[in-house]
Amino acid sequence: LDHRLVEFAARLPTRMRLRGGEGKWLLKRTMQDLNNKGEVKKEKVYIYQVFPIRHGLPAMLLLSEDGKPLSAEKLATEKVKTNKYWQEHKNDSAKKPGEEFPLFTALNHTFARNDRYEGHDVVVLNFTPKAESDAKTYDQKFLSGLKGELWIEPSEKAVVKFHAER
Numbered sequence: 620l621d622h623r624l625v626e627f628a629a630r631l632p633t634r635m636r637l638r639g640g641e642g643k644w645l646l647k648r649t650m651q652d653l654n655n656k657g658e659v660k661k662e663k664v665y666i667y668q669v670f671p672i673r674h675g676l677p678a679m680l681l682l683s684e685d686g687k688p689l690s691a692e693k694l695a696t697e698k699v700k701t702n703k704y705w706q707e708h709k710n711d712s713a714k715k716p717g718e719e720f721p722l723f724t725a726l727n728h729t730f731a732r733n734d735r736y737e738g739h740d741v742v743v744l745n746f747t748p749k750a751e752s753d754a755k756t757y758d759q760k761f762l763s764g765l766k767g768e769l770w771i772e773p774s775e776k777a778v779v780k781f782h783a784e785r
Contacts (some may be wrong), residue, residue, distance in 0.1 A: 621764040645666060645667065645669065645682075645754045646666070646669050647664065647667075648664070648667065649653060649664050649665075649667070649696060650663045663684065663685060666681040666682045667717055668682055670766060678702075678705040678708070679701065680698060682694075718727040725748070725749065725763060726746040726747070726749060727746060727747050727748070727749050727750075728746050728769070729744075729746075730744060731743040731768060736779055736780055737779070738771050739772050739779065740769050740772075740773070741771060741773070741779060741780075742773055743768055743769070743770050743771075744768065744769045744771065745767075745768055745769075746765070746768070748763045748764060748766065751765075763785060764785045765783040767781070767782045768772075768780075768781075768782050769782075
């Protein structure tokens with residue numbers, strides 16, 4: 620883990636680490652543009668504060684870009700956007716089995732293999748965007764460009780690892 624991320628997290632006040640008694644966490648997202656040899660030509664690093672939502676993608680507040688905190692104006696805009704998303708989705712409930720998380724409705728899944736992960740038997744699925752995607756929600760738009768693998772612990776029906784790329 621990048622020591623700058625740990626130091627940044629340690630400086631966050633408690634009110635920024637808890638929301639309604641629920642924990643929050645930080646996400647570091649790195650976007651890279653590669654040349655035709657696979658070498659990095661350009662890299663952007665974003666730090667988000669993540670607020671879990673029971674039946675959907677979490678609300679994410681952008682805190683910094685490339686190691687620099689957002690300006691007060693941009694942070695205020697991000698807070699409004701994130702709070703709106705949070706308010707719209709914080710009480711979402713599952714619509715019907717299989718739709719609890721858009722990961723299962725916005726993507727095509729195929730069985731890849733049985734495997735072990737952190738001492739548990741897991742089922743590994745490959746996923747790709749649905750060809751007929753008519754993404755309308757933020758969740759669907761975000762997921763519609765991803766492909767990767769999903770590790771599921773079958774007895775708990777829990778996602779234990781998620782690897783995706785655009």
